[in-house]
Amino acid sequence: MDEQNAVASAPSGNTLPNSAGALFQLFRDGTPRTRSDLTAMTGFARSTISARVEELLNAALIRPAGENSSTGGRPPSTFTVNPEARSVLAVDLGGTHARIAVTDLATRVLSERQQELDITKGPVAVLDAVGRIGLELLQEAGRSPEDLLGVGVGVPGPVEFATGRPMSPPIMPGWDHFDIPGHLRRWFPGPILVDNDVNAMALGEHAVAYPQVANMMFVKVATGIGSGIISDGRLQHGAQGAAGDLGHIATPDGDATPCTCGNSGCLEAVASGPAIAAQLRERGFDVPNHAAMLELVRSGDLEALRTVRQAGRQVGSVLAGCVNLLNPSVIVIGGVVSTAGEHFLAGIREAVYSRSLPLATQHLRIVASQTTARAGVLGASALVTGHGLSVENVNRLIG
Amino acid sequence: MDEQNAVASAPSGNTLPNSAGALFQLFRDGTPRTRSDLTAMTGFARSTISARVEELLNAALIRPAGENSSTGGRPPSTFTVNPEARSVLAVDLGGTHARIAVTDLATRVLSERQQELDITKGPVAVLDAVGRIGLELLQEAGRSPEDLLGVGVGVPGPVEFATGRPMSPPIMPGWDHFDIPGHLRRWFPGPILVDNDVNAMALGEHAVAYPQVANMMFVKVATGIGSGIISDGRLQHGAQGAAGDLGHIATPDGDATPCTCGNSGCLEAVASGPAIAAQLRERGFDVPNHAAMLELVRSGDLEALRTVRQAGRQVGSVLAGCVNLLNPSVIVIGGVVSTAGEHFLAGIREAVYSRSLPLATQHLRIVASQTTARAGVLGASALVTGHGLSVENVNRLIG
Known part of the structure; x- marks a missing residue:
């Protein structure tokens, strides 16, 4: 039941119910919320809520969403998720081609490249090419590697999800049990999640x-x-x-x-x-x-x-x-x-x-399919946000 | 995604993270816990934890589990789930036979009956028989209907899980769309959950x-x-x-x-x-x-x-x-x-x-199968505890 592919060995962050990470979850449905909304939803003291909102604002994970004037008097501020808080590097590897993109936290593509990349060249050559292209795409998007929430990778073969390693993949010679997250960590900080290409397309x-x-x-x-x-x-x-x-x-x-x-x-x-x-x-x-x-x-x-x-x-x-x-x-x-x-x-x-x-x-x-050729790369992005915006990982970001 | 079969229309209880119901979830893995454990696990003030533990003790949902003397000085009390806090009425209806049991919250059978019951007699006759036998079994187990956490029912046909109604069940003439929870509510208080018999056996x-x-x-x-x-x-x-x-x-x-x-x-x-x-x-x-x-x-x-x-x-x-x-x-x-x-x-x-x-x-x-002929009735019990011990429903029990 471990969903922590590639970061299972990372130090366990905290999951306290009154942490900023826990509060952040209440924004993830996209609804703008006021401090009063959050107080009512959690039962926590207003001072606790204010402190946590401040932490999330400082980390730019939420941002003001305009003013709510329905209560009369001085309107309370409403806040909403800031999709630009972090970027995601999303990688969709096929047998002969790769599609690589930088997205925001709302799965919107900021920069993108599709190019020939022969999976049979083996993991080092392919992943180093991904590294170089990824850095170029980050630059195109005006982002830096430090901005990354994480890297998501779809590969054309079965993956042991807990470790991010391909398992006897028939069309990926040289990749069997290769530590994809370990290698990409030379290029990028943050969690690296790997799944098979069709799972990524579904996501x-x-x-x-x-x-x-x-x-x-x-x-x-x-x-x-x-x-x-x-x-x-x-x-x-x-x-x-x-x-x-x-x-x-x-x-x-x-x-x-x-x-x-x-x-x-x-x-x-x-x-x-x-x-x-x-x-x-x-x-x-x-x-x-x-x-x-x-x-x-x-x-x-x-x-x-x-x-x-x-x-x-x-x-x-x-x-x-x-x-x-x-x-x-x-x-x-x-x-x-x-x-x-x-x-x-x-x-x-x-x-x-x-x-x-x-x-x-x-x-x-x-x-x-509505997402057609982009399904895999969008799913690689969703893989990262699904994991990286959990209670524990948001607290680690704020850390 | 609604898992609230039969109680979807019940008034929504609260799900606050610092409520007794939320705290109760920390006991559900069976590990005995002290107030200090709970304070460390939640980050809540010791006074909050003490008040919630008191609520759970008063409702008998937890009980002292012996003393932990490892800390020296006056040993803190440890607490654990009290499986006798409530009972469950579990009903496994087959084509020609029914197995009905009263269990505790740990799926242990307190009283049980297996008897001929022809499903083709239709829902009113069958469910009224279940009602009568259920009351007798509660009495045998020394429990009262007011003790019930809920009633779980497995039936030999497809069920619309959100409503607990059979859907065109081939071997259950007269049961199509019948409101099983609605009828059993004449006999028993608390939530009534219905699923098909094989799902119950799996549980x-x-x-x-x-x-x-x-x-x-x-x-x-x-x-x-x-x-x-x-x-x-x-x-x-x-x-x-x-x-x-x-x-x-x-x-x-x-x-x-x-x-x-x-x-x-x-x-x-x-x-x-x-x-x-x-x-x-x-x-x-x-x-x-x-x-x-x-x-x-x-x-x-x-x-x-x-x-x-x-x-x-x-x-x-x-x-x-x-x-x-x-x-x-x-x-x-x-x-x-x-x-x-x-x-x-x-x-x-x-x-x-x-x-x-x-x-x-x-x-x-x-x-x-290890549970063989009892799989269905044990699963009907698990259906009720899985639902009835949620944050919201524990708060409702205490409320």
Whole structure:
């Protein structure tokens, strides 16, 4: 149940209920509050509240939000979270590209770069490149490393969330058990949180598009197929950080296509980008990779559309089980294959609605990602603010 | 995200951090604490702590736990939760039988009854019987209705957790949308919480056997097949309270057995008690129901053992997907079919370990239920204590 990836070994700050960090939590819903509001909400003496508000103002974590004149006489000051108090360095590493951004505490992008970065170059080369780019982006945004609340990193493989180390990641040679937080700490101060890319995408989409939705699933369909699960308002990692791995769930039609994992009929073997491209090649199309496949689909070729729709049905046949199991109210479909268009989404919906239980689908929405290519980097930012603005960590900032 | 089933409309108590209810939470891990411990843990003035401890003592929610003489001089008193402060009425309704118990706040059974109670008699007849038996059990335990922290009820069908009403429950004619808390309130004071029976079983097994396990799944295999999911330490209901429905997930081998839900190849259609009995009848055995089927299996008949093992594999083939999706560290198998013996469990393990990803299975245990027939009633009790001992509700008790 440890959510303190990468900072578990940091000295434990205090979590006292009358600390500034505890009071700061009352601002996190975005509602401006007066000292009187805070007194009423906590039962603490007005002098305690005033002292804590002063601490938060001095640390610039809150700021005046204008005056409230409804009480007559001299209006009390209202305060609100200051999203510019700190910055976040957010890193989304893919197989061949990286997207890196500096954001504020409200997940707004201040500066951003997307560039080629081959994950197979290994952790030292890749993370040092991230370090250099990160410093440049901080400068572009007019921020310094000392401003950082922390660094969030999404990587394309399973991560032991408690330590921030990749665990036998199939497409990241040289990264197995590598101490990503330890290496990035040479470049940046503050906590460094690492999660797998799909979990980051789920957090990013949730933070930006569905902050009020308690049960959501984010499905990425690209070279691989994976998902990030938000249940009861929280991202779920499972016991080893392996939760959400849809790609190797068996499709229910007894398909015998062999999979790289050693089994057959896995969802990834029949509905991923490379799988769809292979199916089209078998039908005589010249689609060397899934970029070419997507182009063919977008051109409106009927056979390609049919193939993509059938892949959507396969994804939906597995998601139908997920819907029965998790009963989400929103399933977001992202990843490059989802950009193939409505036929893919239509295939997914068709299979989910025909196989899931009515109680679980009556209010279910299956939608395309709104944050698209930015989902991962926004989620890496949300990973940091979710952790770094806790009672304990705010007290450490004020410390 | 509302966890306040049945009491959502009760007047909102206070949740102040320096209230007795907030202080009570510091005792809930079972560790005895002194006033000095509490002062150090909260930062509150010693006078505040003393006043709150006095309130909790007066309400008998805590009690002296012996003396701590390590500090020299006059030893400070240590205090601990008093599990006898209140009682819980716990009700586990099945299709044909009910198990009803009075427990203390530590889920210990004080009095208990199991008896025939046909759910198809409808909610008024069944719940009035529960009322009468509950009063008798309270008397047996030397408790009064006014002692109750609350009433917990497990029912054999889907429940809208926010209201405690069954939602189109297939085997509960007349119960659809019935206000169970509203009716039981004629019999008992205090909050009344209703959940489906498998969720209750998951809570019961977790509370008694795996309190430290954050990611657990409880699977019931009986007339139907369902599960209760504990992720990140919390029972998951999903958006409509429908989470955990394993029975209508399609098995991955393309089986065409028709299911009562209108689809085919559902897990329940191939591996439930009635499904196994039907398979044995097809092979010429005289097994009119699954009780006879279990007897045949326990007699050691090889064909029956093979059939049960194959049903186990089917359950395992669906659980393999659940393991990839949720990454639990413990899967508990309960329900009457699980009492068929090791062959069933062996079939489940075989399929899960062959189909799930290594990262997700390396520390996974698949085990038989320890609480067996009592899982549901213990979970109904845990449902009440989990809710009724919150900050707000403890303050309401004291208020």
